């Protein structure tokens with residue numbers, strides 16, 4: 306029953322494009338009509354409906370807690386996890402005067418954690434709803450939320466010092482990933498850095514070819530809406546980046562960066578690259 310309810314909730318929040326959670330046209334308009342605390346409350350409720358953000362995925366609601374109190378508590382947990390991502394993963398690559406792109410920013414928690422440490426962030430995503438939630442929950446003076454389709458008009462070409470992307474590339478097909486790299490090449494300064502959080506293949510993370518060969522209805526729906534996760538080998542990343550004009554300078558184990566052993570982190574890497 307709760308699975309059916311989830312499917313109904315996901316369907317009404319889906320946008321028309323592939324992988325477009327919270328992309329439904331009504332989401333930004335609905336949030337814009339609300340004021341103050343109601344806006345934040347509904348932004349959190351909408352995010353909790355969406356399987357891309359799993360905002361309530363790691364915490365458990367207490368019996369004596371209202372849903373909104375629970376989501377408020379989850380918000381604080383996510384803020385802390387994204388601060389840790391900034392400190393342990395990104396801080397070493399970003400400088401206070403940098404202009405930065407957060408590629409696939411979602412509701413902007415990572416951008417908010419980074420914002421105090423750089424000059425300007427363009428927070429880019431394909432989901433109108435995630436961007437609308439991001440503005441409400443994680444708006445900062447130096448963060449500009451940008452829909453991917455408008456980014457060419459907004460982000461200055463050849464001037465960006467760093468582009469980072471966290472928990473995004475695993476949702477991209479090879480074709481979309483190549484197009485992302487071409488976009489990054491246009492925005493990045495000649496000495497700019499690409500900082501990519503990526504997933505290697507393992508038992509849970511299948512390759513694109515494996516996902517495509519899954520003919521079941523569930524498999525095809527997961528593929529269409531980005532609920533699959535693609536793993537790629539380190540060699541594949543090096544080659545794909547090289548073909549798009551980037552040289553990989555570092556490939557770091559996420560477990561080492563976070564300083565702890567963790568089943569999920571074990572097959573994740575941080576790839577740092579510059580223009581050739």
Ligand SMILES: C[S@@+](CC[C@H](N)C(=O)[O-])C[C@H]1O[C@@H](n2cnc3c(N)ncnc32)[C@H](O)[C@@H]1O
Pocket residue numbers: 324325326357358408409410411412413414415429430431432435453470471472473476477481531
């Ligand atoms: C799992 S969320 C991660 C959000 C955020 N980076 C974080 O770590 O909190 C993945 C995000 O990537 C976005 N995304 C997927 N494909 C994209 C694309 N082609 N261009 C830009 N964003 C994309 C999704 O809309 C979603 O918001």
